[in-house]
Amino acid sequence: MVIGHFALAFAAKRAAPRTSLAVNFVAAQLADLLWPAFLLLGWEQVRIAPSGNPFLTLQFLRYPWSHSLEMDVLWAAAFGIVYYAITGYTRGAAIVPLLVISHWVLDLITHRPDLPLSPTGMARAGLGLWNYPAATIVVECALFAAGVAIYSRVTRPRDAVGKYAFWGLVAFLLALYAASIIAPPPQNVKALAAGALIGWPLTLFPWWVDRHRAS
Numbered sequence: 001m002v003i004g005h006f007a008l009a010f011a012a013k014r015a016a017p018r019t020s021l022a023v024n025f026v027a028a029q030l031a032d033l034l035w036p037a038f039l040l041l042g043w044e045q046v047r048i049a050p051s052g053n054p055f056l057t058l059q060f061l062r063y064p065w066s067h068s069l070e071m072d073v074l075w076a077a078a079f080g081i082v083y084y085a086i087t088g089y090t091r092g093a094a095i096v097p098l099l100v101i102s103h104w105v106l107d108l109i110t111h112r113p114d115l116p117l118s119p120t121g122m123a124r125a126g127l128g129l130w131n132y133p134a135a136t137i138v139v140e141c142a143l144f145a146a147g148v149a150i151y152s153r154v155t156r157p158r159d160a161v162g163k164y165a166f167w168g169l170v171a172f173l174l175a176l177y178a179a180s181i182i183a184p185p186p187q188n189v190k191a192l193a194a195g196a197l198i199g200w201p202l203t204l205f206p207w208w209v210d211r212h213r214a215s
Contacts (some may be wrong), residue, residue: 003140003144003174003176003177006028006173007144007148008028009025009038009103010148010150010151011029012098012156013100013151013215014154016089016092016095016096017155019083019092020206021207021210022203022204024099024206027079027100028102030103031066031072031104031107032196035196036197037197037214038063039068039192044063044064046063047189048189050185054133055130055181056112058192059187064120066115067115067116068102068119070117071119072104073101076096076098076101078209079096079097107126108126110128111127111128111130112128112131126128137181140177155215156214157214158212162209162214165209165212166213169209
């Protein structure tokens, strides 16, 4: 899943209003933010396999440290502890770990059976929504629309930036999603990983938007 993760990041603002939208974005996509770094380090493996299905151009051979259920639970606990140590915000410290774990749950719906349950075991899970591209797009866009609607109701713009930058962020994320569907596969794994690392600096966009909106 892609923009479905952002949907939960937006919606989580209702549960923890004081938590920055940027923190929610990092938590919800933490597995995907760690994954390219682990690819470059050689800790995880993927194969590029062009397909007529835009959601199945990558074969995830091994990604136990970023995408296994057990590791995501550990990443979630660590994220919550660090967040609480920095902010002292109890509600936020309860919500951000759930966002980290939600990544595995949403991926379970879309992935083929390639998601590891543990970093050492052989068990794999996945319900395979990606086998049906049209259904995938409908489900993701519906989730995204719901998340955006929740965020827009529980926050209000402080100024023009808060109004227009918010909708700019929504449009930008939809454009990225469309590009991920229609763009050709990356030339090699190194290019794929390097491009995916852009997810880290892109979290500055929701941080900027959220600073110009009030909960």
